[in-house]
Amino acid sequence: MAVLAYAFPTKEENKLKSYVYPYVYPYFHQSWSMFVPVPKQNFNIYVKYDGSEWHDMFSEIVLAHQRNRLGGYENLALSFSSAVRYYASSVKNENNAEIYKGGNTNYDVLEKMIVQYLKLKNGSAPENLEIIIRTGDSYGDRYHSHYYPVGKPSA
């Protein structure tokens, strides 16, 4: 019954869920609102470091996973896909170029992923890393970009 109260999808915040949460999470945690709400955004994560050109590392991962679904890219693709979605849900839909001053955990999670992934891929930590995260609706008619020069001191 507790699991049912916990997992039952509702339009508004379910008060019962907060009561049963301590009993259900983490051992019996479940949520089955699969593809509800329907995802409607595409993402690009452009990176530039060590004097390289800008390139879209998220699309590279997605393409590699599309080429072979059993090719070992599922964990990586899912990690970036989830992290960039959480990030997009935490920022305003407006274009900006900013020096990141902290305070957005969703961005911190994503930035750590990007830095560590590039470190593992290239064998060394990326120097002078700059990141542009672009969010576009899946119909391709609205885009928002956020620019983060990583590690530069705040103005």
Next chain:
Amino acid sequence: MEEGKWLRKLLALFVIYKSIYWFCDYNLLFSAQSIIYKNERVLPIWQWPAFILFKSHSLFLSIAFLSSTFLTALYVLFSGKNLRIAFFILWFGIVNINNHVYCALSGGDYLFQHLLFFCIFLSNNEQKQNPLYSSLDTALHNLGIIALRMQVCLVYFLAGYAKLLDIDWMNGTAVNDIFKVHDYSLPFLYNSDGAFGKELNFLVIGYQLFFPVLVWVQKIKKWFLLLGVLQHLFIAFIIGLPSFGFIMIIAYAIFYTPFKKT
């Protein structure tokens, strides 16, 4: 007591499949340079056992968790003894690994975790001298089978019900919208707006909502589950969630009832 035998074997195979990918992605997910973001939030005491791996920075511990789940799965595959203990080890190991690699999880990983838990209740099918132990063993086994079947039915019904509350699913545009999202699609479907997506949209809602009823209708059960297998292969290879697709197909094994000679 034969019910659940195939599910246990398939779950053990799935643990091996997942373990191989975890070993391949060891640096990415478990090493000191992993992409996992760890916060230092304080956990209530009853949650500690589920986050041993997450809270630890020991490389030895991550290798110990991965190796023990892998070896236990091999044991389940080739041995028929002490399966309750073996499934407890598997469940505990997978709970910890899942909580550690939280960012790489899909809904299928949670189902995987719960199926392992309910398999703890299933019997080894060993003869017991004491009739009390024998009855208790049968009762626990039957409880496990009911819980496993209810869990799978719950997944489908709640997924279908959630779609009834969503305007895009009710308008029939949801599947075509998902095809436009690059990380859940393939390039040839990006511009999909056709009837195929619309028909699939309502087929998915119907299948999920009526699964808990139709899976018990013997006349159509085989074809109904076959349709589900096709649906989950589509999710695995087109939508790009192979682990989710495979675990849903594996879960169907609990509805398999072995043929008995009379």
